[in-house]
Amino acid sequence: GLCLPWSYSAMTKQTHRRTELQQRIASALQNAPPQPDGTYAAADVGSLLHELSVYHEELEFQNDELRAAQAQLQxxxxxxxxxxxxxxxxxLVIDSEHYVLLAxxxxxxxxxxxxxxxxxxxLTRFVDPESQDALYLHLRGIGDQTxxxxxxLTLSGNGxxxxVRVESVPDLHSGNLYTRMAIIDISxxxxxRYALRESEERYRLMFEMADDIVLVCSLDDRHATDRIVEANNAACRSLGYTRAELVGSPAALLTDGTLFVPDTVR
Known part of the structure; x- marks a missing residue:
């Protein structure tokens, strides 16, 4: 963080000191009678001149510190x-009315x-119409969250x-609600996801439309035997069972390759 070499209170003290010096100089010049040559007695203003010299040096030092702090801040x-x-x-940072303040x-x-x-x-101007409800629900009552x-949701711009995935946190500052948002592109x-879903749909279609019997089995450790987890329409027709009867039942392959389904499933 930025560490300033002076504080606000120190600057206030300097301002008060300058005002005090100005008042003392004005008082000294008013009360001290001028000399014949137009000058004032050294005894009257000498101490003030010394203080002014010291004050000037302090100001120069503070100006150097100020310039250094400004450079550090920049x-x-x-x-x-x-x-x-x-x-x-x-x-993004948005206000309570969802207007963009920072991007x-x-x-x-x-x-x-x-x-x-x-x-x-x-912000709604840059959110796809189909995602407007999702944005509304996301931001509703966010000020009550910690x-x-x-x-x-889906953003849209220039066609x-x-x-995107949006992570938002409320930021209450001086009684005003702001929302800080992190936006992650998940294209x-x-x-x-879309490719996987399409692949699963194609598999499901091929599975259901196949003329051959297709059974999907999974090893059940408790029974040390294969259990049917899925069966296609051809399997149900050929074996004479409903899908509900086949799924979850044990199955075994005989030596000639035919499928044996125990009578326990009937």
Whole structure:
């Protein structure tokens, strides 16, 4: 963090001291009669001049400290901005009305817009219509929460739709509610899920439409024998059992390769 070399109270004391010196100088000049040459008696203002000299040196020292602190603050701000904009995920800060107050470059890149195009705009403008309800439920009552909450929704911008995972935490500051949001692009995960779902659907279709008997068995450690966990329509027709009767029952292959289903399933 930034460690300032002076405090607010120290600056206030310096201001009071300057005011006091000004008043003392004005009083000394008013009360001390001028000399014939137009000057004032050294005894009257000498001590004040010394104090002014010391005060001037202190101000110079404080100015040096101030410049150093300003340089340190600028360096920290630049470092923060660099970390903020180079983060691997998007960041947003929204107000209680869900208007964007702060956004980083990754979230702008997701939406293919400039950061300034996000600022001051309602977040709903960048959320896909099908995800508006999910966003509403996600943010509803967030000010009453103390921990992060998450959801998945789809952002949209410039014709692009991006599935994301959103992690949000409330931030109460000076009586105002803000929400800090981390936005993670899950496009690859979403694509993998979709591919897996399609693969499962294709398998299910092939499984059900097959003309041959297809049984899926799993080893049951308790019985040391295979148990049927799935059966296709052809198996049910050929064996004369319903799927409910076959699933969960033991099965064994005879030496000639035919399937034996014990009478216990009847």
């Amino acid at each position: 360096a920290l701000n630049e470092r923060y901005a660099d970390l903020f904009n180079r983060a691997p995920i998007g960041y 980083n470059e990754p979230i702008a890149e997701m939406l293919r817009v400039e950061v300034k195009a996000l600022m001051g705009r309602p 921990q992060a909450r998450s959801t998945e 692009r739709r991006v599935p 690859q995960e979403f694509t993998a």
